Amino acid sequence: xxxxxxxxxxxxxxxxxxxxxxxxxxxxxxxxxxxxxxxxxxxxxxxxxxxxxxxxxxxxxxxxxxxxxxxxxxxxxxxxxxxxxxxxxxxxxxxxxxxxxxxxxxxxxxxxxxxxxxxxxxxxxxxxxxxxxxxxxxxxxxxxxxxxxxxxxxxxxxxxxxxxxxxxxxxxxxxxxxxxxxxxxxxxxxxxxxxxxxxxxxxxxxxxxxxxxxxxxxxxxxxxxxxxxxxxxxxxxxxxxxxxxxxxxxxxxxxxxxxxxxxxxxxxxxxxxxxxxxxxxxxxxxxxxxxxxxxxxxxxxxxxxxxxxxxxxxxxxxxxxxxxxxxxxxxxxxxxxxxxxxxxxxxxxxxxxxxxxxxxxxxxxxxxxxxxxxxxxxxxxxxxxxxxxxxxxxxxxxxxxxxxxxxxxxxxxxxxxxxxxxxxxxxxxxxxxxxxxxxxxx
Amino acid sequence: xxxxxxxxxxxxxxxxxxxxxxxxxxxxxxxxxxxxxxxxxxxxxxxxxxxxxxxxxxxxxxxxxxxxxxxxxxxxxxxxxxxxxxxxxxxxxxxxxxxxxxxxxxxxxxxxxxxxxxxxxxxxxxxxxxxxxxxxxxxxxxxxxxxxxxxxxxxxxxxxxxxxxxxxxxxxxxxxxxxxxxxxxxxxxxxxxxxxxxxxxxxxxxxxxxxxxxxxxxxxxxxxxxxxxxxxxxxxxxxxxxxxxxxxxxxxxxxxxxxxxxxxxxxxxxxxxxxxxxxxxxxxxxxxxxxxxxxxxxxxxxxxxxxxxxxxxxxxx
Ligand code: B12
Ligand code: SF4
Numbered sequence: 009x010x011x012x013x014x015x016x017x018x019x020x021x022x023x024x025x026x027x028x029x030x031x032x033x034x035x036x037x038x039x040x041x042x043x044x045x046x047x048x049x050x051x052x053x054x055x056x057x058x059x060x061x062x063x064x065x066x067x068x069x070x071x072x073x074x075x076x077x078x079x080x081x082x083x084x085x086x087x088x089x090x091x092x093x094x095x096x097x098x099x100x101x102x103x104x105x106x107x108x109x110x111x112x113x114x115x116x117x118x119x120x121x122x123x124x125x126x127x128x129x130x131x132x133x134x135x136x137x138x139x140x141x142x143x144x145x146x147x148x149x150x151x152x153x154x155x156x157x158x159x160x161x162x163x164x165x166x167x168x169x170x171x172x173x174x175x176x177x178x179x180x181x182x183x184x185x186x187x188x189x190x191x192x193x194x195x196x197x198x199x200x201x202x203x204x205x206x207x208x209x210x211x212x213x214x215x216x217x218x219x220x221x222x223x224x225x226x227x228x229x230x231x232x233x234x235x236x237x238x239x240x241x242x243x244x245x246x247x248x249x250x251x252x253x254x255x256x257x258x259x260x261x262x263x264x265x266x267x268x269x270x271x272x273x274x275x276x277x278x279x280x281x282x283x284x285x286x287x288x289x290x291x292x293x294x295x296x297x298x299x300x301x302x303x304x305x306x307x308x309x310x311x312x313x314x315x316x317x318x319x320x321x322x323x324x325x326x327x328x329x330x331x332x333x334x335x336x337x338x339x340x341x342x343x344x345x346x347x348x349x350x351x352x353x354x355x356x357x358x359x360x361x362x363x364x365x366x367x368x369x370x371x372x373x374x375x376x377x378x379x380x381x382x383x384x385x386x387x388x389x390x391x392x393x394x395x396x397x398x399x400x401x402x403x404x405x406x407x408x409x410x411x412x413x414x415x416x417x418x419x420x421x422x423x424x425x426x427x428x429x430x431x432x433x434x435x436x437x438x439x440x441x442x443x444x445x446x447x448x449x450x
Numbered sequence: 451x452x453x454x455x456x457x458x459x460x461x462x463x464x465x466x467x468x469x470x471x472x473x474x475x476x477x478x479x480x481x482x483x484x485x486x487x488x489x490x491x492x493x494x495x496x497x498x499x500x501x502x503x504x505x506x507x508x509x510x511x512x513x514x515x516x517x518x519x520x521x522x523x524x525x526x527x528x529x530x531x532x533x534x535x536x537x538x539x540x541x542x543x544x545x546x547x548x549x550x551x552x553x554x555x556x557x558x559x560x561x562x563x564x565x566x567x568x569x570x571x572x573x574x575x576x577x578x579x580x581x582x583x584x585x586x587x588x589x590x591x592x593x594x595x596x597x598x599x600x601x602x603x604x605x606x607x608x609x610x611x612x613x614x615x616x617x618x619x620x621x622x623x624x625x626x627x628x629x630x631x632x633x634x635x636x637x638x639x640x641x642x643x644x645x646x647x648x649x650x651x652x653x654x655x656x657x658x659x660x661x662x663x664x665x666x667x668x669x670x671x672x673x674x675x676x677x678x679x680x681x682x683x684x685x686x687x688x689x690x691x692x693x694x695x696x697x698x699x700x701x702x703x704x705x706x707x708x709x710x711x712x713x714x715x716x717x718x719x720x721x722x723x724x725x726x727x728x729x730x731x732x733x734x735x736x737x738x739x740x741x742x743x744x745x746x747x748x749x750x751x752x753x754x755x756x757x758x759x760x761x762x763x764x765x766x767x
Contacts, residue, residue: 089686091679126718128671128711219453246765250455250496257456264453283759286732290678290739303720308670308712308728312736315675350672354710377673439710 010063012040018056019049026050067260068268070097071209071235073137073187074163080136082237082294083270088260091320097270098317099289101310102137102165102297104274107145107153114140114153122162124306129324129349133310139165139189139297140177147173155180165189165297167274171198182206187295189213189274190239191228193220200228203235211272213239218254225266236269237295245280245287248273252292270294282309289313323375324349330399331356334365338404341366341448343411343434343441344392346373346381355438362442364449367405371395378413389422396427413438457497460689463489464743465696466502467632467662469547470581471608476630478607480579483546485662485743486698491685492741493763503760505744506753507583508545509704510535512570513554518713520723521749532570533577540578543750544757547581549702550574555587555596564592568599575604583610583634586622594621601625610634610662616647623654632660634700639666639676641683645694658697662744667701669709670733677701678740685741698743706730707748731755739763 016036023031027048029038038044046052046060070084080100087093103124105117117138124135138157142150150173157164158181167189168174174188185208191199192214203210210233215221218240225236240251255271258264273288275281277300288296289312301309318324325347333356345355347370359366371392373381381387396402396410410429412420414436424431435444464486471477485505490498512532514522521529528534532550539545552567554560571584584600586593597611598621612634614622619635626633635651637643644665651661665684668677681699688695706712712729713722730752734745738760747753 089679089682090675091683217453218455222453244765245759245763246493246495249493249763253494254455254496257458258453262456266453279755279758280762282728283735283755283762286735287739287763290736303718304724305720305728307719307725308732311671311711312674312732315670316678318675320675320679 012037015039018059020051067263071237071270073185073209075184076161078161078163080163088256094319095317098313099293100136100295102139103135103301104139104141104297104299106141106143107150108143111149111153118157126307129353130326133314137163137165139167141167142173151176151180158184169195171195171202175202178202178206196224200231200233204233209235209237211237211239218251222266237272238269239272242273245284248284248287249291256292285309286312290316325375326352326370328370328372331368331370333359333368336365336367338406341411342369342405344369344371346371346376346378346387348375348377351377358438358441362445364445369395378415382416389419389426392423393426460489462689462691462696464688464698465658467659467698469610471606476606479581483581492739495765503764504738504742505546507547507549507744507746508539508543509746509748510548511551511553513560516553518707524723533573536574536578540580543753545580549583549585549746551585552596553587555592557589557592564595564599567596568603571600572603575607585612590618597622598625601629601631605629613664619650623651623656627656635661635663637665639680641680641687644684648694648697661697662700663697664700667703667737669705670729671711672709674736678736681740681742700744701737701742702746703730703734703737704746704748706733727751735759
């Protein structure tokens with residue numbers, strides 16, 4: 009939002025009072041604090057209005073594609089470094105199906121993309137999108153594939169630089185809001201027309217320089233296209249880093265409007281491409297499309313994306329309380345851990361591996377791991393005793409025992425004193441739990 | 451008007467630190483290596499210079515208790531002997547340096563005596579020409595003895611000794627100063643603690659060119675997000691001109707092999723060792739992109755992938 013002074017300069021300065029405020033300056037101050045709406049002044053000029061809307065809008069436009077449950081939102085970032093606040097919209101990862109592979113080949117790729125979904129620390133991580141690319145294949149088959157992909161749930165990217173084929177593909181699924189790829193300096197006008205006609209987001213790429221890319225964006229915007237995605241040249245990681253950094257800085261620091269859009273990278277299937285995908289996740293690429301995503305690489309890449317896009321101020325956490333693992337009864341063992349998601353899900357999975365039912369008591373440590381919380385004084389015998397009390401553990405369970413993480417063996421004595429429960433020190437790593445629990449029951 | 455790339459110029463520069471000493475420099479290493487020296491964000495070649503790319507230090511652990519079974523099989527029996535392991539790093543795996551982790555000093559496990567570990571260090575030095583870092587086992591009292599013995603046994607070699615922690619740095623710093631070695635200053639994911647550690651060491655009498663800092667690299671999926679941002683902040687602090695943050699940073703990425711998800715059998719996530727290789731590679735790559743001047747790695751295949759990635763992002767041609 010602009011400051012009161014910036015707004016004041018754009019007002020008529022007649023102090024006519026029709027906005028129900030005594031002066032234009034008073035109005036400007038209220039507007040800067042978002043207490044009034046610009047519409048309250050009937051005299052503001054259209055140019056001033058446009059300028060104010062522009063400067064009040066976010067540095068990078070939010071763009072969405074796809075529809076329904078799996079719709080993705082990209083852009084709307086405000087930072088160069090995640091520690092300054094956070095990165096908001098995780099890089100959208102998509103798998104490319106090329107029509108050189110034929111219809112069946114493309115369908116197999118679509119299925120592979122949809123199957124690539126994992127749960128990690130309580131969140132779903134997935135390949136978000138399917139990209140259909142028209143290269144050397146039959147255009148009809150390509151359109152057919154786009155239609156088939158759009159009929160399913162994942163957002164679709166239509167990759168085709170031939171405007172007439174692209175138009176047919178768009179025709180088959182415009183209501184599913186596909187992302188259209190791409191306008192180049194050679195076909196800019198036709199592609200912009202096509203995207204605009206259907207209000208679809210369009211990728212601009214193929215420019216020989218960032219300057220040219222910015223001119224394309226400017227032109228597309230003036231032609232009335234609202235949703236733009238920028239694809240700068242990305243021959244090597246060095247070039248990728250330079251271009252994506254330039255775009256992000258220009259948008260966020262200099263408010264350079266032609267670059268106030270999300271970005272994108274299209275990669276192949278080599279080892280180098282995998283590295284570039286990781287770079288894109290860390291350094292400002294809103295969409296990364298790849299030809300291949302072997303599982304051994306995909307899972308760590310998704311974990312990297314999850315890490316980079318976690319809000320630095322708020323660790324991923326679960327609610328404190330008493331959780332059942334399996335179907336425990338009043339005699340089943342009770343264990344405690346912290347409410348940091350990573351800790352909770354790791355421990356829970358290890359208990360499940362024992363195939364024995366148990367109660368897992370989750371202590372609120374503000375989302376910190378066992379050792380971090382212990383070192384910071386957020387996991388104490390007192391805090392554990394309090395949850396035991398609050399959850400009425402002794403009424404629900406008659407075993408009279410609690411298993412504690414091996415790393416906090418030092419709290420055993422005090423915890424026993426406070427609760428009267430027998431305190432059993434478990435292994436340091438929860439991976440040792442199956443063995444321990446089997447010996448308890450056996 | 452034409453789009454102009456918005457460039458940043460910083461006032462600060464990371465200090466260059468030399469690891470290892472050749473004959474001319476008073477040691478016996480076949481070459482020494484330099485870490486640091488950059489005056490910009492990592493790989494921002496378009497606005498700054500980095501005369502020395504990230505240094506790859508390979509792990510050599512003196513007891514394989516800590517090494518997953520699978521790696522022992524695939525990396526070969528050399529892992530059973532630190533001397534053989536170090537040789538492999540030098541001749542086959544392309545390390546710039548090695549870090550000898552003297553885990554067998556652990557008083558709760560093998561509890562090997564200081565003299566024996568000093569002898570191991572000496573043997574490694576005689577068998578390879580690479581510069582060496584030497585870490586103790588993390589038990590303060592024992593490490594004081596071990597590091598002192600190692601320091602004496604390797605006079606003039608310009609080892610980097612670690613890890614110097616806030617509450618237990620004096621013995622390591624003294625051992626370094628006595629024989630012309632450097633120190634690795636450990637701090638716990640906190641920019642102020644990292645700075646504090648450097649100040650303590652300087653106050654103790656160490657020279658800045660003898661310090662590298664380890665700000666704790668948490669592996670991918672195990673808090674990498676915290677480390678990534680901490681490293682970025684440290685780097686920005688150094689570039690904005692704080693001399694207490696201008697020591698090169700080292701990140702131990704071999705911790706990736708301790709992450710259960712990275713190595714467990716789980717066909718849904720692909721073949722385990724290859725997944726582990728990517729896990730370590732991505733941990734190291736994230737460290738380097740955030741600003742690490744040195745990385746510690748274990749698997750030769752991760753090192754290979756990392757080297758290729760660095761070549762691609764350094765834009766050789
Ligand atoms: C990421 C991290 C942080 C993050 C926080 C992450 C978070 N949300 O908790 C940040 C940067 C904030 C942080 C801060 C600090 N940290 Co910290 N941190 C780490 C790090 C790198 C990873 C922790 C982690 O996520 N582990 C993964 C989870 C899953 O582990 P876990 O919770 O312990 O669970 C395991 C076991 O405990 C066990 N387990 C868990 N529950 C149960 C239950 C039962 C019944 C059983 C049997 C087992 C079991 O199994 C789990 C899987 O193996 C570790 C070092 C490391 N590599 O481990 C240091 C570490 C934990 N931190 C440490 C310290 C000292 C701190 C600080 C006090 C530093 C400081 N002076 O500022 C601060 C405290 C924060 C504060 N003041 O509020 C020390 C603790 C030292 C000690 N021995 O006491 C560590 C070990 C680093 C070190 N080597 O010095 N930290
Ligand atoms: S209505 Fe508009 S012109 Fe009149 S005082 Fe309010 S701001 Fe000024």
